[in-house]
Structure formats: structure tokens, C-alpha cells
Amino acid sequence: EAKEAGRSTYRFYTAEQTRISRERFELESGLRRAIERKELQLYYQPQANCRGSNLTGVEALVRWLHPERGLIPPDRFIPLAEDIGLIGALGDWVLNEACRQAREWELAGAPLRVAVNLSAQQVSQGQLFETVSTALTRSGVSPGLLELEITEGHVLKRVEQCIEVLHRVKSLGVTLAIDDFGIGYSSLSYLKRLPVDRLKIDRSFVEGLPGDADDDAIVATILAMAQNLGLEVIAEGVETAEQLAHLAATHCQEYQGYLLGRPMPANELERWRDAHSARPTA
Numbered sequence: 277e278a279k280e281a282g283r284s285t286y287r288f289y290t291a292e293q294t295r296i297s298r299e300r301f302e303l304e305s306g307l308r309r310a311i312e313r314k315e316l317q318l319y320y321q322p323q324a325n326c327r328g329s330n331l332t333g334v335e336a337l338v339r340w341l342h343p344e345r346g347l348i349p350p351d352r353f354i355p356l357a358e359d360i361g362l363i364g365a366l367g368d369w370v371l372n373e374a375c376r377q378a379r380e381w382e383l384a385g386a387p388l389r390v391a392v393n394l395s396a397q398q399v400s401q402g403q404l405f406e407t408v409s410t411a412l413t414r415s416g417v418s419p420g421l422l423e424l425e426i427t428e429g430h431v432l433k434r435v436e437q438c439i440e441v442l443h444r445v446k447s448l449g450v451t452l453a454i455d456d457f458g459i460g461y462s463s464l465s466y467l468k469r470l471p472v473d474r475l476k477i478d479r480s481f482v483e484g485l486p487g488d489a490d491d492d493a494i495v496a497t498i499l500a501m502a503q504n505l506g507l508e509v510i511a512e513g514v515e516t517a518e519q520l521a522h523l524a525a526t527h528c529q530e531y532q533g534y535l536l537g538r539p540m541p542a543n544e545l546e547r548w549r550d551a552h553s554a555r556p557t558a
């Protein structure tokens with residue numbers, strides 16, 4: 277009897293496995309062609325000062341506009357791109373497109389800092405310096421307008437190598453932010469050795485503000501530490517006016533989240549920006 281149950285479980289499992297691997301296979305082959313077919317698109321989410329809400333920059337977030345499946349979020353294809361060795365090409369495309377757009381805004385007389393997410397493999401693969409320097413040269417954008425976001429996890433795998441390459445990349449004049457800060461194994465010693473400009477407080481800690489004692493304490497600790505180390509702080513995932521008021525009162529410099537604006541295509545962001553700057557600030 278147990279054998280029977282085991283067998284039917286097995287059968288169910290294989291059917292599900294088959295479905296998953298078929299879907300994965302389809303996405304895989306589609307992803308390989310997505311770049312040349314121009315199916316990838318960058319969305320831009322605004323970032324602003326906690327006090328006054330002046331626009332300070334944007335984060336570039338990649339989307340895949342699949343011909344049949346519609347808009348696919350990055351969490352569903354970035355890990356896949358890493359698995360099949362496509363993250364190099366995809367990352368190059370993102371970097372070049374973000375720099376091109378940043379240069380366009382710069383030339384239009386409305387420069388905007390553009391933050392680009394790097395994947396772990398991009399940081400550890402040894403071509404990061406060339407990739408970034410090529411994207412800067414090709415676009416002609418002022419290096420100070422480009423910010424690179426890495427997560428703590430990226431660095432921890434090969435600490436020495438990453439610290440070295442990140443110093444070289446920083447020498448190009450770009451800025452560096454630690455994304456999803458607080459959920460990794462934050463070690464003060466490596467933070468001191470990294471050429472970091474900004475910490476991005478992970479959304480999970482912003483969620484409970486104000487009121488959740490743990491989140492309050494964690495955010496206060498990150499802000500105090502950042503101040504001591506001379507780092508800027510931006511809070512991500514800010515959705516309510518109460519969260520923003522708490523962050524402003526505790527001297528967090530910048531915020532990003534649905535309260536300010538959703539990620540949007542470049543032309544929409546331009547319209548959003550015009551409307552936003554015309555708005556009286558609090």
C-alpha cells in the first residue's frame with residue numbers, strides 16, 4: 277500500500293516536473309533571443325529626499341516583454357539567465373541602455389542619477405571593470421550619474437577579489453550602493469573596506485515602520501551606523517505617508533517606493549517628473 281502511494285506521488289511529481297521543465301525550456305530559449313529581438317525594457321523608479329521630496333535619482337529595473345506571456349518580472353528570469361550563462365550579455369545590455377538613457381537626460385539639461393543592479397556573477401566574473409568603463413565611454417554619460425547596486429551576498433562569496441574590483445570600478449567615478457541592506461550577514465569590517473557611498477535599507481524593515489519595535493530599532497541602528505561611517509541611506513519599499521514621516525524624523529536622507537512612484541518606462545518617467553516638480557513640496 278505504501279508502495280502504491282509512493283508510486284502515485286512519484287507520478288504526480290513527474291507530471292509537475294515535466295510541466296516546470298517545459299516552461300523553463302521555453303523561457304530559456306526565449307531569453308536567449310530576447311536581447312536581439314529587443315524584448316527587454318528598462319523601467320525607472322524615482323528616488324527622492326525624505327524632506328521636501330525632491331527627485332534625486334532613479335533605479336533602473338529590467339522587464340521582459342514576452343511576445344506571448346506579456347510582462348515578465350526580473351525575479352523570474354534573472355536567476356534563469358545566471359543559470360544558463362546569459363547574465364553577462366543581459367547585464368551588459370542593461371548597463372549600456374541605462375547609460376544611454378542617463379546621457380539622453382543629461383544632454384536634455386535634466387541630469388538624473390541612474391542606479392543599475394548588478395548580479396553576483398557580474399561582480400565575481402572579472403569583466404566588471406571593462407563592462408562599466410565601456411558603457412561609460414560608449415554613452416558619454418558623466419560617470420557621477422551612474423550608480424551600481426550590489427547586495428551583501430555578492431561580496432561575501434569572494435571578499436578579497438570583490439573589494440579589489442569594486443575599488444577599480446569606483447575609480448571610474450561611479451557611485452556604489454549596497455542593495456537590500458540588513459538581510460545579509462552585514463559585517464562592519466567588510467563594509468569599512470568597501471568603497472560604498474550608499475546603503476539601501478531593505479523593504480522588509482520599512483514595512484513595520486512606525487510601530488514595530490524591531491523594525492524601528494533596526495532602521496535606527498542602520499542610520500546611526502551609516503552616519504558614523506559617512507554613508508548616505510535610502511529606504512526602499514516606502515508605501516505609506518507614516519513610513520515616510522518616520523524616516524524623515526530619524527534623518528534618513530532618501531526614499532523610494534510606491535508612495536513616491538512605481539517603476540515606469542522612460543517616457544512615462546519624464547511626464548511623471550514634470551508633474552512632480554510642478555507640485556508644491558511638503
Ligand code: C2E
Nearest residue numbers: 337338349350351354370393394395513514515533534539
Ligand atoms: P531590488 O533591486 O531590491 O528592486 C526593488 C524591487 O522592489 C523592484 O522589484 C521594485 O519594483 C519593488 N518595489 C519598489 N517599491 C516598492 C514598494 O513600495 N513596495 C513593494 N512591495 N515593492 C516595491 P522588481 O522590479 O520586480 O525587481 C526585483 C529584483 O530583481 C530587484 O530587487 C533586483 O534584485 C532584480 N533586478 C531588477 N532589475 C535587474 C537588473 O537589471 N539586473 C539584475 N542583475 N537584477 C535586477
Ligand code: MG
Nearest residue numbers: 335393425455
Ligand atoms: Mg536594486
Ligand code: MG
Nearest residue numbers: 455456476512
Ligand atoms: Mg533593493
Ligand code: MG
Nearest residue numbers: 456478479512
Ligand atoms: Mg529588495
